[in-house]
Amino acid sequence: MAQAVRFYETGGPEVLRWETAEVGEPGPGEVRIRHEAVGLNFADTYFRTGLYPSALPAGMGVEAAGVIEAVGAGLTDFRPGDRVTYTGSPLGAYSTERVMPAEHLIRLPEEIPFETAASMTMRGLTTAYLLRRIHPLRAGDTVLLHAAAGGVGSLFTQWAKLLGVTVIGTVSSEAKAEIARANGCDHVVIYTREDVAERVREITDGKGVPVVYDSIGKTTYQSSLDSLARRGLLVCFGTASGPVPPIDAMQLVVKGSLFVTRPALADYIADPAERAELAGELFSHVAAGRIRVDINQRYVLPDAEQAHRDLESGRSVGTSVFVL
Structure with missing residues (x-):
């Protein structure tokens, strides 16, 4: 049975609940993905506190990496067994598996481990648009x-x-x-x-x-x-x-x-071609070792409350990830 972190009201880290979740089968344009690692981002706290509004109850998290287990009718871009990563809506990345729209997925090269992908897809794409889109740096x-x-x-x-x-x-x-x-x-x-x-x-x-x-x-x-x-x-x-x-x-x-x-990352990865270009440049640097991704903290999903406390207090340094 799948499990997930959800919240039923906005507030501090104590509102996060670890519970059993029904996943079901993917519909048209959707996939069912089994997560191998889940990202922990400061943006997650904005949803939890209500700074970023969401319909309640809601899942938590916007970034993860894993393997596709099933695809919905008519979907040809992905198939079971594909390694993928993603960042963005809908909420629900803090889970062992989930059904989600395939349009948000990014194919993950074999050279990049799942933990690395889950810890840097959002941060890496943010870095990509900051350096490659916002201002023509020389x-x-x-x-x-x-x-x-x-x-x-x-x-x-x-x-x-x-x-x-x-x-x-x-x-x-x-x-x-x-x-x-x-x-x-x-x-x-x-x-x-x-x-x-x-x-x-x-x-x-x-x-x-x-x-x-x-x-x-x-x-x-x-x-x-x-x-x-x-x-x-x-x-x-x-x-x-x-x-x-x-x-x-x-x-x-x-x-x-x-x-x-x-700016918001969503507006710089909304176009599939632009997202693929930014992700391709990011992944090539990481795979070649030109950019190092250090994971400084590792948690398990049942400890999401503590992970949020560490994040908001400044006790965590650099990148954190949930391992499954």
């Missing part, structure tokens, strides 16, 4: 990346170095600074004891950076704006500390005709 550019020791941060820094981009990364501690440096971060700013914008200006000879990548949100928004060069771009792609404050258009003018964008 070798020699310098950018600011918040949470440089995190899951996206670790992948981002390694990929940026392949492009010849200099990365200034922010972290909360010396231990995380060591992780950021190990991934190739050129300059590390420990924001708990240094002024981020001031350090960025020092590093860039007063000019600031053309792009800031900010997954923290509320607490870093102002320092991100203050770190930008004239006509610079602030990319707000996460809200770990809470939503960014309302944007004051005149502040953007005063600080140098700045730009702000709040």
Whole structure:
């Protein structure tokens, strides 16, 4: 019998329940997939708390990797036995198996283990669109990346170095600074004891950076704006500390005709061809060893409550995954 994590009300980690689940057979355009590993992402907490709305009761999780066990009528792109990974709706990845639309699946190369795929499909595709779609970065550019020791941060820094981009990364501690440096971060700013914008200006000879990548949100928004060069771009792609404050258009003018964008991964992988292109580039780097995926924490699905507590408290470092 299949099992899954579900929640019946929004709230803290205690609302998560591990229970038996009916799976059934796939309908037209669907597959039944047996999970081998499941991703743990900060976005999962947004659904649990209600920041991202969902109809209740609901499953939990948007990322996993596994093997197709059955396909629905008329489906020709996949067949039983195929190795796949995915990220995105509908909720329900925190499960041993599930039925889901085949349109969200990405074929997984044999060279990439299931645990690696489940720990980096969302983060890797996020990194891919940040570096390859948002802004035309060139070798020699310098950018600011918040949470440089995190899951996206670790992948981002390694990929940026392949492009010849200099990365200034922010972290909360010396231990995380060591992780950021190990991934190739050129300059590390420990924001708990240094002024981020001031350090960025020092590093860039007063000019600031053309792009800031900010997954923290509320607490870093102002320092991100203050770190930008004239006509610079602030990319707000996460809200770990809470939503960014309302944007004051005149502040953007005063600080140098700045730009702000709040992108979502879903809009960069909605087109199958674009998703395949981004995934192909990501997988080729990982398979060749040019980008290393370190899994720092492993959990089992019945311990989802503890996994969420670790994630939200900052006790977890880098990438985490549920193993089945």
